[in-house]
Amino acid sequence: MSARDDTAPVTLHLDRVPGVLGRIVHERAADYAAADPALGGARARTHRFETALRQPGLSLIAEVKRASPSQGAIAPLEPLEAARAYEAGGARAISVLTEPRHFDGTAQALRDVVGGVTVPALRKDFVVHPAMLREAAEWGASAALLMVSVLHEATAEYLRMAHHLGLDALVEVHDERELDIALAAGAPIIGVNNRDLTTLHIDLEVSPRLIRRARDAGFTGVLVAESGYRTPQDLASVRELADAVLVGSSLAGSGDLTRAARDLMRA
Ligand SMILES: O=P(O)(O)OC[C@@H](O)[C@@H](O)c1c[nH]c2ccccc12
Numbered sequence: 001m002s003a004r005d006d007t008a009p010v011t012l013h014l015d016r017v018p019g020v021l022g023r024i025v026h027e028r029a030a031d032y033a034a035a036d037p038a039l040g041g042a043r044a045r046t047h048r049f050e051t052a053l054r055q056p057g058l059s060l061i062a063e064v065k066r067a068s069p070s071q072g073a074i075a076p077l078e079p080l081e082a083a084r085a086y087e088a089g090g091a092r093a094i095s096v097l098t099e100p101r102h103f104d105g106t107a108q109a110l111r112d113v114v115g116g117v118t119v120p121a122l123r124k125d126f127v128v129h130p131a132m133l134r135e136a137a138e139w140g141a142s143a144a145l146l147m148v149s150v151l152h153e154a155t156a157e158y159l160r161m162a163h164h165l166g167l168d169a170l171v172e173v174h175d176e177r178e179l180d181i182a183l184a185a186g187a188p189i190i191g192v193n194n195r196d197l198t199t200l201h202i203d204l205e206v207s208p209r210l211i212r213r214a215r216d217a218g219f220t221g222v223l224v225a226e227s228g229y230r231t232p233q234d235l236a237s238v239r240e241l242a243d244a245v246l247v248g249s250s251l252a253g254s255g256d257l258t259r260a261a262r263d264l265m266r267a
Pocket of ligand 1: 126246250
């Protein structure tokens with residue numbers, strides 16, 4: 001598939017995005033309103049993020065998360081130090097928040113992590129503009145988050161743009177309708193968020209339910225269970241179903257990131 005026409009950015013309908021999520025994506029869209037949507041030349045995809053998650057056993061994606069809308073300040077993590085601690089604890093990839101207002105993220109945090117760990121890094125942000133993907137590639141990320149709740153029918157186009165830039169994409173869904181969009185878009189990596197980002201409510205039954213549905217539909221890609229995991233018992237419902245789990249708050253706020261990562265993943 002050829003790259004998109006850089007002169008005709010795909011239109012997003014952000015007014016349909018409700019609640020907390022709606023506020024954040026409007027802020028991000030304003031941040032990037034004047035940004036150049038040009039992607040530049042195609043880059044080879046290394047599949048580093050996907051390969052990391054396909055290793056045997058449940059893979060941990062550990063998140064550098066200093067704050068969140070649901071919890072406020074979590075911990076004043078130094079991003080590179082935190083990422084190294086996660087890596088020492090067995091994390092196979094690092095997720096780095098780059099959203100500044102609600103998650104206390106920065107571009108520098110991602111650059112520092114990329115430069116200082118050997119595992120691949122994910123840019124965790126509310127992608128609403130092609131420039132955000134171009135940045136992710138420039139900053140050395142291996143992957144970027146794409147949220148179906150934000151992108152809706154533009155998901156396939158953003159997936160193509162990510163791949164054009166050599167990035168893997170973690171395509172995030174929270175219900176059956178969103179999963180069907182991700183599957184139709186041909187996403188190789190799908191994340192199921194247990195947290196409803198419009199209300200911030202967590203339900204750990206969401207991931208096993210949608211992961212089963214994806215497998216029943218014949219999906220052979222990578223499946224990631226996301227949000228709300230605090231104990232090894234919490235992981236029981238996805239341990240045999242998911243390829244990977246994405247964990248932020250419970251690790252970030254633990255005080256000993258290496259030990260918390262090891263303890264959580266202990267079967
Ligand atoms: O802190 P938790 O509950 O372990 O969740 C991590 C991660 O799943 C969460 O930060 C997240 C999932 N999808 C997102 C989209 C935007 C911002 C944040 C997120």
